[in-house]
Amino acid sequence: MTTTTTATTAATATGATAATTPLAATVENPQVRRRRRLSPGKRLPATRFLGPALLLALWAAASAAGQLDPGAIPAPWTVLETGVHLWTDGTLPTDILTSLQRAGSGFAIGLTAGIALALAAGLSRTGEALIDGSVQLNRAIPTLGLIPLFILWLGIGETFKVAIIAIVVYIPIYLNTHAALSGIDSRFVELAEVQGLSRYAFIRRIVIPGALPGFFVGLRLGVTGSWLGLVVLEQINATSGLGYMMFQAQNYGQTDVILVGLVVYGIFGLISDSAVRLIERRVLSWRRTLSS
């Protein structure tokens, strides 16, 4: 019985052309069976879009069949139409620009502050004593809880919005960069001393590259945080921007406008995250050799 099974497996393995091969019959020792694969196997390209596409198709089908209340969930084409309409009459571009400016300046300030503080705290004991504790304290307070105080301090204009976004951004960047800096292998520090590196060369060739993986983790969290902060700020206290547009739409029961706003937020989030990931893959190309 075993001989017949080995013969058939050998025949199927070698293919139809070699079906009559006498080799299979002469095999004496039991054939090595392939182990059952437990991993999910190779990933097919672009299959990750399959789920979202299916959801979109379902949404369209249900709308077309009249199964959805257009007041609660308008049809995809209605959303698209509204989007085009808002774009052509100029409200959408203005709102997007305002929002991008807020998120952009807040992000830039937060990024700079996060890196500068992390370097100062990571490279000197004085810096660590002064900075680290304060940032940890700052982290313990939910940043959005600072909104009332910041409105009183900075007024309800742009400054306070940018300030809140900057805080939301700098915290994860600081935390992850600082952790990566303090986690730099002391053996590399020793190496730098042996090789007679100057302080500047030490920072440039060991500290910064060593801290980059941690920094990128912080950067991605910071990018997500900047959008999150933006949405909250614009929906509470704003007279312009995407969040304001959606807030107004809520008052007038315009679900399609709200959905347009959400789509734009989603696109922003996707683009910025992919951008960070792309940069990360470029900069940390030395790591790829590990995973491949």
Added chain:
Amino acid sequence: MAPHAEQLTRPAVQLRGLTRSFDGRTVLDGIDLDLPAGQFTALLGHSGSGKSTLLRAVAGLDHEVAGSGQLTAPSRVSVVFQDSRLLPWQRVLDNVLLGLDGKEAEQRGRAALAEVGLAGRERAWPNELSGGEAQRAALARSLVREPELLLADEPFGALDALTRIRMHTLLRELWERHRPSVLLVTHDVDEAIVLADRVLVLDEGRIGLDLTIDRPHPRSYRDPLLGEYRERLLTALGVTEHHDHHGTDASDGSDDHHTHSRHHEHAEDPK
């Protein structure tokens, strides 16, 4: 270049009453030692005997260690560690050039890589190198600086036996070409005998034995005349022989012994 005789008169490294202690435990106890310029010296000792402490003191890497005594060492010192310590985010050539700059440095870096047999691997990432190749790159990094003193802290301890033998030949060749003073810290008696012209045994914080090995190079592990040195060193290290000298097969006995001492050393090594 200075004449040979003059070179040997001025020691490259001079230690006078060098003492180092950790938490009140004296690791180096008033060591006096001269290493002549251009000499290949090996430093043997049990783990915990203070040989790494001595090396780190000479390298100037013991910032936080309490100690006293006088120490003079050349300004151009290179260190080879047990791990290759290549920066994973820099390509091999950039690793070799760490701490050097200038156009002419790159030429020297390439030449150093070629010298250790890594020509063509300049653009490789350290992760792509085998253990032996990584250690070769580390050797190139230490040589490119034309050191007057080369300190090596068990540089071949993490390599497999075959690679280690090849690295021994390479290190000796490099030494003959560049003639730095070498202080090789090792726990491998055979490594010390095959490579060094002088072997020191560190015992309880002092130099317990200072042995000049007067045999021509290249030396073979099988050289029976080296057996005498081995025996003296093992005795100084406190390894006693269990087998009978008048046994039927002397070479068999010494081999047996040899593996014994190795196992013993490796088992005690905390790394």
